[in-house]
Amino acid sequence: MDRIPILRMNEFLLVTIQVDMHDRLAMTLQDDLTEQIVRHRARGVLIDISSLEVVDSFIGRMIGNIAAMSRVLDAETVVVGMRPAVAITLVELGLSLPGVRTALSVDKGMDLLRTSFHGTPNGAS
Amino acid sequence: MTEHETRPIRSSEDVVIVRQLVRAWAIRLGFSLVDQTKIVTAASELARNTVDYGGGGIVRLEALSDGRRIGLRLTFEDKGPGIEDLALALKDGYTSGGGLGLGLGGAKRLSNDFELVSKPGEGTRVSITRWR
Amino acid sequence: MTRSASRLPDILKQNDADILRDWVKEQLATLRPEAMSESSLREQTQRFFGLLRDAVQSGELGDITGPAWTGVREMLTDLSQSRATFGYTPSETAMFVLSLKQPLFTRLRQDVGRDAEALADEVWTATLLLDKLALFTTEVYQKGREALISRQQHEMLELSTPVVQLWDNVLALPLIGTLDSARTQVVMENLLHKIVDTGAAIAIIDITGVPTVDTLVAQHLLKTVAAARLMGADCIISGIRPQIAQTIVHLGVELASVVTKATLADAFAIALQKTGATIGKPAGR
Numbered sequence: 001m002d003r004i005p006i007l008r009m010n011e012f013l014l015v016t017i018q019v020d021m022h023d024r025l026a027m028t029l030q031d032d033l034t035e036q037i038v039r040h041r042a043r044g045v046l047i048d049i050s051s052l053e054v055v056d057s058f059i060g061r062m063i064g065n066i067a068a069m070s071r072v073l074d075a076e077t078v079v080v081g082m083r084p085a086v087a088i089t090l091v092e093l094g095l096s097l098p099g100v101r102t103a104l105s106v107d108k109g110m111d112l113l114r115t116s117f118h119g120t121p122n123g124a125s
Numbered sequence: 126m127t128e129h130e131t132r133p134i135r136s137s138e139d140v141v142i143v144r145q146l147v148r149a150w151a152i153r154l155g156f157s158l159v160d161q162t163k164i165v166t167a168a169s170e171l172a173r174n175t176v177d178y179g180g181g182g183i184v185r186l187e188a189l190s191d192g193r194r195i196g197l198r199l200t201f202e203d204k205g206p207g208i209e210d211l212a213l214a215l216k217d218g219y220t221s222g223g224g225l226g227l228g229l230g231g232a233k234r235l236s237n238d239f240e241l242v243s244k245p246g247e248g249t250r251v252s253i254t255r256w257r
Numbered sequence: 258m259t260r261s262a263s264r265l266p267d268i269l270k271q272n273d274a275d276i277l278r279d280w281v282k283e284q285l286a287t288l289r290p291e292a293m294s295e296s297s298l299r300e301q302t303q304r305f306f307g308l309l310r311d312a313v314q315s316g317e318l319g320d321i322t323g324p325a326w327t328g329v330r331e332m333l334t335d336l337s338q339s340r341a342t343f344g345y346t347p348s349e350t351a352m353f354v355l356s357l358k359q360p361l362f363t364r365l366r367q368d369v370g371r372d373a374e375a376l377a378d379e380v381w382t383a384t385l386l387l388d389k390l391a392l393f394t395t396e397v398y399q400k401g402r403e404a405l406i407s408r409q410q411h412e413m414l415e416l417s418t419p420v421v422q423l424w425d426n427v428l429a430l431p432l433i434g435t436l437d438s439a440r441t442q443v444v445m446e447n448l449l450h451k452i453v454d455t456g457a458a459i460a461i462i463d464i465t466g467v468p469t470v471d472t473l474v475a476q477h478l479l480k481t482v483a484a485a486r487l488m489g490a491d492c493i494i495s496g497i498r499p500q501i502a503q504t505i506v507h508l509g510v511e512l513a514s515v516v517t518k519a520t521l522a523d524a525f526a527i528a529l530q531k532t533g534a535t536i537g538k539p540a541g542r
Binding site: 020021022023024053054055056057058084085086088089092093094095 | 137138158165166230231235
Binding site for chain 3: 079080081082083084086087088090091092096097102103104105108109
């Protein structure tokens with residue numbers, strides 16, 4: 001069965017979702033991510049959804065779950081690159097993803113994570 | 126252009142196919158990007174309901190025109206257990222499955238016209254229309 | 258209706274000066290004096306009369322869609338479109354053709370005389386023809402107005418949605434005028450796209466120039482703030498007037514989750530602070 005690849009960058013994990021996921025694939029990603037957070041003692045997770053043209057309530061819930069679970073595992077989740085049309089639709093749908101941090105791009109998301117762990121975006125304390 | 130098309134929905138892979146099909150129709154009918162995204166998202170919610178609660182069914186896509194505007198109507202039909210309390214099913218946050226309970230209410234908010242017909246024991250038909 | 262029987266072509270040919278004079282007089286009586294000068298009206302009427310006279314010679318009196326009527330149609334199209342643009346009413350536009358009835362019928366009566374049946378036939382033929390031409394002007398007029406309105410609407414939306422970059426990472430959207438639901442939607446979509454294009458972290462929506470806000474518009478504003486947050490940008494709403502603050506509270510719209518500031522300047526200061534930029538007066542002054 002196909003899986004969505006998870007990249008490890010030092011203490012952070014990066015997931016780039018590029019396919020229109022069916023529900024089981026989304027569930028698998030949720031399982032894989034939590035497993036990897038623990039294995040690599042990751043401090044942060046970046047989920048890049050800039051390729052996604054649709055986020056419905058199921059995928060929205062999956063993203064919310066990942067954020068909540070990683071928080072329990074002492075890692076922070078940032079969702080990056082949500083498209084305007086997707087954001088407008090999600091709000092209309094009634095899903096505002098409270099508790100999930102967001103950023104415009106992977107770079108900015110990385111800065112956000114570094115700042116929250118080291119106090120500066122450059123990684124130096 | 127074909128004026129209507131019908132597709133079976135049986136699995137979560139079919140939900141993805143319905144999303145792509147609805148997107149193609151919305152583009153062909155000249156919908157704006159935001160309108161495309163709204164109706165595709167609504168279709169995704171309803172197609173998933175058809176699989177999860179109706180035990181599978183069909184979707185029918187139709188191009189409409191009322192002389193002034195162009196519209197896309199999607200009708201989802203299943204022969205599942207049906208819905209006991211329609212008002213409750215439409216309420217945000219209510220779910221009989223494991224979801225967020227935003228499916229029906231969300232689909233209604235994302236479309237211009239919404240029609241829900243269901244008889245316990247006979248099945249459910251949901252029809253949504255979005256005008257360009 | 259027999260084509261050869263109509264005296265219309267001959268009458269138009271033989272009495273052109275008389276008919277033209279009376280027709281211009283008819284129009285001057287119905288037209289607002291400031292609408293057009295007498296000389297340009299006379300010139301317009303004369304040109305059209307020539308085209309009409311030639312078209313009628315073809316004998317095709319029942320069908321104005323044929324090639325014989327091309328010149329007439331073209332001139333009517335130009336005339337209706339320009340009248341639509343210059344603010345004439347539809348009646349004023351149709352009257353151009355309809356005011357020819359009176360002078361034409363007078364000549365018909367003189368020419369056909371006492372033969373009541375023939376006169377009725379001639380009048381009927383002429384009426385049908387002129388009504389068709391008048392309806393044609395109305396149709397073109399309508400299309401001209403619609404095109405004008407949709408162009409103006411589009412231009413207005415473009416003009417009314419200037420998203421400006423105030424600083425690195427800071428955008429501002431100064432809203433002016435009445436916000437209806439459709440306009441708010443366009444404005445907000447624009448803002449979200451601009452956020453993506455510029456990578457701005459903060460967007461200030463300034464509503465100092467907005468006289469009133471209803472529930473729907475307030476909800477659109479809140480939805481925009483929520484959508485921007487999902488994309489990774491923060492919004493600040495500034496310039497909320499006392500009346501609007503009252504409306505918002507009375508409507509029960511939840512603004513607690515949104516950062517609001519009294520003025521655009523205050524919002525800008527907060528935005529700079531959040532993005533880590535500072536502006537200060539030079540030291541030693």
